[in-house]
Amino acid sequence: MQRQMALVAGCLLLGSAVLWVVVSSSGVGSAGAVAPAPTSGPALATWTATDLVPGSCAGDVFVRHELAHTTRASDAPARLFDSNGSGVAADDLDGDGLADIVLGNLEGPNTILWNEGDWTFTAEQMNDRSTRTIQLVDIDADGRLDIVTTHRGAGVAAFRNLGDRSFEQVLVRGVNNPAYSMAWGDLDLDGDLDLVTGSYDAELDQQLRSTFLFSDGAGVFQYLDTGDSFEAERLAEDSQALVTALLDLDHDGLLDVMVGNDFAMHDMTWSNQGNGSLVPIEPFDRMAAHTMSIDAGDIDADGVDEIFATDMKPASTSLEVISEWLPLMATMDDLDNPADTQRIRNVLQVNQGDGTFKESGERAGLDSAGWAWSARFGDLDNDADLDLYVVNGMIAAETFAYLDGAEIVEPNITFVNHGDGTFGMESWGLDALESGRGSVLVDLDNDGRLDIVVNNLDSPAIAFENRKCGGAAIEFALKQPDTDNTHAIGATVTVVTGDQHLVRTVRSGGGYLSGTPTTLHIGLGDRTTEYVEIRWPDGATTTIDAPTSNTLYEVTRT
Numbered sequence: 001m002q003r004q005m006a007l008v009a010g011c012l013l014l015g016s017a018v019l020w021v022v023v024s025s026s027g028v029g030s031a032g033a034v035a036p037a038p039t040s041g042p043a044l045a046t047w048t049a050t051d052l053v054p055g056s057c058a059g060d061v062f063v064r065h066e067l068a069h070t071t072r073a074s075d076a077p078a079r080l081f082d083s084n085g086s087g088v089a090a091d092d093l094d095g096d097g098l099a100d101i102v103l104g105n106l107e108g109p110n111t112i113l114w115n116e117g118d119w120t121f122t123a124e125q126m127n128d129r130s131t132r133t134i135q136l137v138d139i140d141a142d143g144r145l146d147i148v149t150t151h152r153g154a155g156v157a158a159f160r161n162l163g164d165r166s167f168e169q170v171l172v173r174g175v176n177n178p179a180y181s182m183a184w185g186d187l188d189l190d191g192d193l194d195l196v197t198g199s200y201d202a203e204l205d206q207q208l209r210s211t212f213l214f215s216d217g218a219g220v221f222q223y224l225d226t227g228d229s230f231e232a233e234r235l236a237e238d239s240q241a242l243v244t245a246l247l248d249l250d251h252d253g254l255l256d257v258m259v260g261n262d263f264a265m266h267d268m269t270w271s272n273q274g275n276g277s278l279v280p281i282e283p284f285d286r287m288a289a290h291t292m293s294i295d296a297g298d299i300d301a302d303g304v305d306e307i308f309a310t311d312m313k314p315a316s317t318s319l320e321v322i323s324e325w326l327p328l329m330a331t332m333d334d335l336d337n338p339a340d341t342q343r344i345r346n347v348l349q350v351n352q353g354d355g356t357f358k359e360s361g362e363r364a365g366l367d368s369a370g371w372a373w374s375a376r377f378g379d380l381d382n383d384a385d386l387d388l389y390v391v392n393g394m395i396a397a398e399t400f401a402y403l404d405g406a407e408i409v410e411p412n413i414t415f416v417n418h419g420d421g422t423f424g425m426e427s428w429g430l431d432a433l434e435s436g437r438g439s440v441l442v443d444l445d446n447d448g449r450l451d452i453v454v455n456n457l458d459s460p461a462i463a464f465e466n467r468k469c470g471g472a473a474i475e476f477a478l479k480q481p482d483t484d485n486t487h488a489i490g491a492t493v494t495v496v497t498g499d500q501h502l503v504r505t506v507r508s509g510g511g512y513l514s515g516t517p518t519t520l521h522i523g524l525g526d527r528t529t530e531y532v533e534i535r536w537p538d539g540a541t542t543t544i545d546a547p548t549s550n551t552l553y554e555v556t557r558t
Contacts, residue, residue, distance in 0.1 A: 037251050038252065038539055045555050047555040054449060057470075059469060060428050062452070064465075067121065068121070068460075069113070073457060077458075089134040098446065099517060101440075104134045106152060115444060128149055131150070131152075138486045147167060158170050174223060177197065179198065181197065181198045182197045182244055183257075187257075192225040194222070195230065196220070200241060201219075219236045221234055240263050245258045246490075249283060251304060264342060286347055287347055288346060289345075294308070301385070301500040301501060302353070306350050310374075310390065313369070328400075347361045373437050375512075379473070380416075389414055391437065394435065414428055430464055436454045440452075448472070449466035449473065488537060489507065489537065498528075498530070531547075
């Protein structure tokens, strides 16, 4: 039920010069004070509050729903890079207040699942296929989220949202190079959305052969929006970019660039110097060797994000599991050199609050999760601590010819945050055995609990309905009408509850090949929120005092 509307000004009590001193209590977070990103003064905004009404609960259980979509490979079992699968995104495409789902496909069309409420969906096939990444971004600034995709051996395509559950394909002028992964955000702080893409050169070489060998169009590209077109700048000539992410690594209010590479090619990072100027940096002492997924989240409530990246490492030391992995591991020994900064394991980069990071994956209990693809942070039990969901599995005719169906079958893993910097595994009905690839965490039924959607390979996609009991939450949907960044990508929301600062950021994507909902979810447990500060992409701030839990706040900057 919609309850109220108010006009609020940012930093009414604190002002824009306030310094938050936040100290981690867990021992793995920042070691000292963390200053907020620079602000540019208050921003006026209106907001509406709508009740989030939890439905029935069933203890520690998620309920499985099979979806009307299956991502197919060209062959059965999948060969070569078809094994990599496709992504998924979810957000409100038709303006009815319910998040819809878009699922990528390889040998068939992509599917839009229109959310009709009560866990029913209407399936519609798109005129798009061979899809890798899917993200939902308002590229024409009309207030409606459009569908943007990358493709197997090709580039970026965009489908403009016409507002009546229909789309038309449009040209993204100036974006002409091959792209496997991508991320959107305002890199030069001019108010519009820029783009970074990365190619997957191994696939291009396999598909295009001599055409790729004698071409000069692959690598990592930054595209700055100039109004009528995008202006391209090549950041790297070669890449195996399974994932591209835009994150504020040094907390200076500027989006930096991370590219996670496959095949032991070192991951790449660029620091944003302002005006879209990017400088290569190496902020991490340890990285994954085959980075498949990157997601960021504040796991210790100290006000700064940690970064998690997935790789391949058996999640169990049981004889059955190790016997399946041994033939593969024997071919990879030379790639796991202790002297190398990249190792074959998941990594958790813990932010020290000063632009540096400490790799703590093993200490946190997160270094091994199987053949891990997409990993997403989210508070799955609404206790105010971010949990982590990892989807697993691999089908590869060449790699696993010695296994039935050439498939290594592993359960998806739920890592529950203990609140002390460590995580433990739980089932919660989420340990599906399908070969998962892309994933998204999203509140599909507006009950204040995060649900999960997984796009599998050669098995139907799955939605997991969150029926867990207990805990409260608060959600925020930010809008900037009459701007070129209508859904405030790059904005952060900080929920202050006593000594905790729970931070969430609006991003275009995360995990592996997948989008991120623009509505932010923050679990509260039994905590009372003192105030919320919204930092808009340009640094202006809006403060809401004493917001109510179990409420969706739709905040519109005026």
